[in-house]
Amino acid sequence: MFQLNEIELQNLSSSGLQDVLGRIGVTVTPDSGPALPLLRGANEKTAGTDHLGDYTETKVTYSNEADTAVVHLQFRCYESFVLTSVQGEMINASDFGKQHCFAAQNGIIIHAQGMTNIDGLMANYQHKDWWTRPHFDPKWSTLPERTQSLLWRKESAFYHLLPVCGPVFRTDVCGTEEGLQIRVSSHQGGRTRCESLSFVLGAGTDPYQLVERHVEAALHTLDYPTLPRSRKPYPEILDSLGWCSWDAFYHQVNEEGLLVKAEEMQAASLPVQWVMIDDGWSQTVDKKLSSFEADVEKFPQGLAETVRQLKEKYGIRWVGVWHTIAGYWGGIHPDSPLAKQFSDYLYSNAKGSLIPYPDAGRGFGFWHAWHSFLERQGIDFVKVDSQSAVLNFTKHEWSIGEAAAAAHEALEASAALHFNNTIINCMGMAAENMWHRPKSSVSRNSDDFVPQDQFGFAEHALQNAYNSYYHGAFYYGDWDMYWTKNHDDIQNAVLRSVSGGPIYFSDAPGNTDASKLWPLIYNNGKIIRCEQTPNPTADCLLLDPTKETVPLKLWNIAKSSGVVAAFHIGKYTDSVKGTVGPSDVPGLEGDAFVLYEHFSGEMKIMHQGEQHAFELQPGQCAIYLIIPSGGAVTPIGLTNKYVATDAVSDVKSEGSTRSLQLKEGGTFRFVSENNRVSAQLNGKALPVLLISEHLYEVDVPMLDEKLNIVLSVSE
Structure with missing residues (x-):
């Protein structure tokens, strides 16, 4: 069990974990004046049991000499992790005098000093407002600001520190010469009190279990409506192959182009099941939304007619549209009919930007109106972009936890009502977004795929691979669209084959190579999707x-x-x-x-x-x-697919015979160390070809019936 010994966080010596955070100190940053270093005072120790198990709890008090700033650190130590909460107050002499408040950013800083050298590190930090990427330098001093997950190894043990974004405050981590700074911020002025679960810290020998355990523990403790990925259903729509308009048309998307592409895909017998109409379809003025309707020049017959033709003429089952969490990039235009009609549901910040109100009930009114309109046009789901702009729109006016929670609850309530909660969350890897989406299960896992970048795959793969370590505990990752004709087309296809998330492409008309898609899908358009989110x-x-x-x-x-x-x-x-x-x-x-x-x-x-x-x-x-x-015979699967094993089900063994079902016909391979093997399909013999030593192949025809395969070995 994690224990506190004086001001050092330690584990029992029998488990080999010592001095995890070294010496702990606290500084308060007021909204004016210099930082206030606090002195350690008394501590209280208790023990108990809750839904997470038995724990010991130590509460350590820190205050300045004038007793105008007090912070309590509460360490609740379980068998293999500790939940750390922060309670702070700026004490003022009266309510009517000048008020001393916590700074909106880094109001409370926990210093972990004297941390020892380590053997390896991987952190995920917010390098842009919208995205995170990995950091590997094991020197504490190089750890970037806005780190949202921190994994390190010392000898045979892994340690993981997960900062939390709570109902009001967000915690981030960065490095110093002596160790870490754990920073607590509300991003709102005028706050004199702080109470927040700040971070989870744990250790173990399995790094993959650490992060999932920490996310589960934090969400349980916060008692949020937010669910971990393991408890979220994957959307039915996104289990099929899709196409997105963005890299094909960018902002010039229109009805004509969409229908030309749909006709091309139909002619190629590509079973594309959904189409995403990305940015460029809306009516906007000065990068602000001015109407629920589609742009009349690009969609002269209206959005509904475009959707109707995509579905009825070209066999597209589902159509989605793009919008941002503010309506459009700059919000809603203040002089538009929307601003007047939905004024009760919109919020104008100090700059004058108009956005859905950062109150779940009021914000829902706007989304319900728009999504209801979109549903009547035949729209089935949405991609919601620019999600981490919530902070930029509400900074200093709302706490980051309250603003993000309200934005996502309002959005998801409407999406659940109109689109069965089928959302592709995008540009939303800031902690406040990740911790506050109630039930949507798919979120972009990296910065954009940029087809023109000759060296872009390395960074794209790096971000997706290592972001998945912590982001995958919250969401199924959307690893973005890609081009089937590109200098990195095969690599991009293979990368998505293991993503566990959506697979969709964005080729312009005339530029799709269907052969690059078939290894990822079945004839019915279902994608071949791995069962988990991947990890390095x-x-x-x-x-x-x-x-x-x-x-x-x-x-x-x-x-x-x-x-x-x-x-x-x-x-x-x-x-x-x-x-x-x-x-x-x-x-x-x-x-x-x-x-x-x-x-x-x-x-x-x-x-x-x-x-x-x-x-x-x-x-x-x-x-x-x-x-x-599998003993005498081991089926591999349909090897014309990247993840061949997905095609095999209902495997049964009886002596030297193995039976199974295949999802469809194709190149089926299996392994046997016996050189006398036979294969039957639905009771009829099939030719068996020896490919190499112990590796056999059967060409299974496409049939409109169940494909029951029986493999036999003769003694």
């Missing part, structure tokens, strides 16, 4: 593959088999070498495994603890399946 494998979790001579490796699960995708994203021309094996996928059960690589068709039988060496050239990628051995 343990051997690269604390390394930067753009700077180190190591491949980026991502692991996931598909039908009880491991999936490992490997990429060369280094900023150099030499090849990189790595290894892959069963230990790359935590929890993978079995002693013997089949290792299969998609592009080379290479197969290897291996055992737990073994590793297979590989080498990647610049721009090259690989995708490995690690399948628990």
Whole structure:
């Protein structure tokens, strides 16, 4: 159990965790005047039990000499983690005199000093208002501001610190020469009191369990309506292949272009099931929304007619539209009919920007009106952009926790009513957004895919891979659209094959290569989606593959088999070498495994603890399946797909016979160390081709009936 010994946070010596945060000090930043260093005073210790288990609790008081600033740090220590809460007050002599308040930003700073050297680190920090990216330098002094997740390793133990954005206050972390600063901010002036769960800190040998445990513990303690990803349903619409207008048309999207692209996809027999009409469709003035209707020049017959043709003429099942969390980038135009009609539901900030009111009930009125209109036009879901602009619109006027919670609750209440809560959240990786979306389950996991950037894939892959470590505990990641004809097209496709989230492309008319899509989907348009959100494998979790001579490796699960995708994203021309094996996928059960690589068709039988060496050239990628051995016969799956194992279900064994179902026809491969094998489809024999030693292939036809395969081995 984590324990406090004086002012050092420690674990029992038997578990080998000591001096996690070193010496703890507290500083208060008032809204005027110099910072106030506080002195440590008394502490109180108690014990108890709650929904998270048994705990010991230590409350340490800090105050300045004049007793005008008091902060209580409350450490509630469970078996393997500690919840740290902050209670602070600026004490004023009267209510009518000059008031001393906490500064809107960094009002309370917890200093963790004297932290020891570590063996590796991976932090996720908010490098732009909208996005986070990883940081790897193990020197504490280099840790960036606005760090939202901090993982480090010392010897054999991993430590994870998760800052929390509570109902009012947001906590961030940054580095200093001596350790860490843990900063608590409301982003609102005039506050004299602070009470907030500030951060979760824990340790263990499995870094992937740490972050999920910490998110669950914090959300339970906050008693939020927000759910962790594990308790959120994945949207039905986003389980199918989609196309987005953004990189095809940018702001020039119009009805004609959309219908031309839809006709092209239909002619190519591509089973695109949904279309997203991105930015550019709305009526705006000066980058502010002026009407619920579509732009009349771009959509002369109205949005409803475009949607009708997409669905009825071209077989698109679902159509979505884009808007921002403020309506449009600059909000709602103050001179528009919308501003007058919905004035009760809109808020004008000090600058004069007009946005949906940062009160859930009032803000809902605006979204309900717009979404109701969109639903009547045939719209089925929405992409909501610019979400981290909530702080920029409300800074100093509302606390960040209250503003973000209200914005997301209002939005999601309407989306649930009109679109079955099918939202693609976007530009919203700030902590206040991540912690305050009640039930929407899909959120963009990185900065934009930029098709024109010749070297953009490395950063795009890096952000998605390492952001997924902590963001994936909250949401299924949207790894953005991509182009099927591009210098990085194969790498982008493989990256999305392991994302566990939506798969959609954004080619302009005439630029779609259908062959680059089929390995990701089935004939009915369903995407082949892994079962979890992916993570970097343990051997690269604390390394930067753009700077180190190591491949980026991502692991996931598909039908009880491991999936490992490997990429060369280094900023150099030499090849990189790595290894892959069963230990790359935590929890993978079995002693013997089949290792299969998609592009080379290479197969290897291996055992737990073994590793297979590989080498990647610049721009090259690989995708490995690690399948628990099935004895006499081990099915791999449809190897014309990247994640072949997804196609296999209802596997049963009886002696030397194995039966299974396939989702559709295609190139089916399996492994047997016996050279006398046979295959049947629905009771009829199929030719079996030997591909390499122990690797067999069957060409399964496409049939409009269940595909029951029986594989037999003759003694």
